[in-house]
Amino acid sequence: MKVQPNALWEQCLQLIRDNVTEQQFTTWFKPITFEAFDAATNILLVQVPSPFVYEYLEENYVDLLSKVLTRIYGKGVQLKYRIVTDKAHNLTQDIQSETVDNVETQLPTNRANQSPTPLDVALQEIDPQLDLHKSFSNYIEGDSNKLPRSIGLSIAEHPNTTQFNPMFIYGPSGCGKTHLINAIGLRIKQLYPQKRVLYISARLFQVQYTNSVLNNTTNDFINFYQTIDVLIVDDIQEWMTATKTQDTFFHIFNHLFKNGKRIILASDRPPVELKGMNERLLTRFACGLIAELEKPNVQLCVDILNSKIKRDGLNIPDDVVQFIAQTANGSVRDLQGVINSLLAYSVVYNSNIDMRLAERVIKRSVKIDDEPLTLDEIIDKVCSHFNVTVNAVNSRSRKQEIVLARQVSMYLAQKHTKMPASRIGKLVGGRDHSTVLHSCSQIEKRLQADKGFTAELSTIENSFKLKS
16 A cells, blocks of 8 residues: 655655653644655645744754655655744745765664664664573473562463563572573564564663763654663663663663563562662662562572483583582573683593582582672671781771771672671771761762773672682
8 A cells, every 4th residue: 555645755854853851842743744745856845833933943953854755755865944934924935955865774783882773773673681591481380480480481482461561570690581581582572573572781871871872863863762672671770870771771671561561570589679770760660570589599509410411412410400400599591600710620631520520620610518608708708809908997097998898898898798787887997877878978989980990890709609
C-alpha cells in the first residue's frame, strides 16, 4: 500500500520529536503544517507561521531536517517553506530551504564508548553487547536462583508485557547476576530478532555520559538510549555517588517505562541499601519486581561444577568436586576460577587433577573458612598495605596517610561487615557515625575519579580472600 505524503510528514515529525526536547518540538516543529509533496520534482512544501520561525529553523535545525527528510522521503528531497508574512490578509511567501540533500545516513561503526544517535541507527541493527556464553542453556537452576530464573525466562519469552517491569535483580558478587541478565537478553534476541536489546555496565554508561557532556552531545546520548526496546544495566550500585548520571538515567528510564519498553537492572544490594541514589530513581526501581539471587548452596555448586567439567571435557573425581563446592563460599566466579586454574596446573605439570592439587589451587584463590570478616582483620590488612600502625589509625592524628588508611578501613568495614556505622566509629578510635559516613563518602568520590586508587582498593579486598 502506498503511503500518503502527509503520512510521511507525520513520520518526520515523530522522528524529530525523538531528537529534541518536548519544549523545542512544541515551539518550533508543532506549528509546521504539511502543504504538499510533488513526487515529480521531489519538493516537499510546508507552511510555517512567521518569518522568524523559518529563520530559526534554518539557523538551528537545518542538519536535523536534512537527515529526517532523507530518511523518510528518500535522497534528493527538497524542502520549501510557505511563510505566513501577513496573517490578517493571508499573505504568504515561498522560500526554498538551504537544507542539504544527499545527507550521509550510514552509521559509522565501532565508536568505542560513544553512543550513536537515533537518526543514525533508526533503521539499523545495534550490537546488543551480550555475552553469547551466558545463556539459559548453561544457567544451572537451584533453590537459590529458581524464582529469578523462572521470572527472567518468562520476561524473555513475553517482553511486551508490562508485568515485572522493571526487573531489579540483586545479590552478592559471584552469585550469577550477570549470567542471568545476559541470558534474558539472548533469549529475547532469539525469539524477537527485531527487538533493540542492549546490555551495558553502569560504569560504561557513566563513561559514555561523561563523554557526551564533554562533546556537547548529551541529547544524542539520551535519544539513542530512548530507542532501546530492552535495556539491561549491570552493577548500578556504581552510580551511588554519580548524581548527574542518575539524573540522566532518570529521563531515559521514564521514557522507556512510559512507552512500554523493558528495563532490567542488576546490583549487589537491594534498592533500599543504595545510599546516595536519588529517591525518585529508587521509587521507580521498586515499582516492578525486586528479586534476590542468593549465593548458591553446596548442591548447586556441585551441579555448576559438573556442568562446566562436562562442557570442558575434564576428568575430576567426585570427592574433589565436592571439596571445591564446599570451599568456594558460594561464588560461581570462584568456582569457574578454580576449575580454570586446575586445568592450567594439570597441563603445565602434566599431572592428574586430584585432592592435593585442588587444595593447592584453592589455598591461593579462595578464603577456605566460612568465618565472617572482622573489623580487626580489615584494619590489619589496610595498615599493612599503607604501612601504618593500628594505633595510628585509632589515634587522632591528621597526617594524610593515616587519615586515608582510617577512611579506607571504615569504608571497607561498612562494605564487608554487617556492623552499623555507629559501631564501626566506636571501634575505630571512638568516633561517631557521622565520621564513618563522611569517610565512606570521601572514599566513594575518590573511587569515581581515581582509577589507580580503585585498583589499590581491589588489591586490599583480594587480600581478604587469602588464607593467612
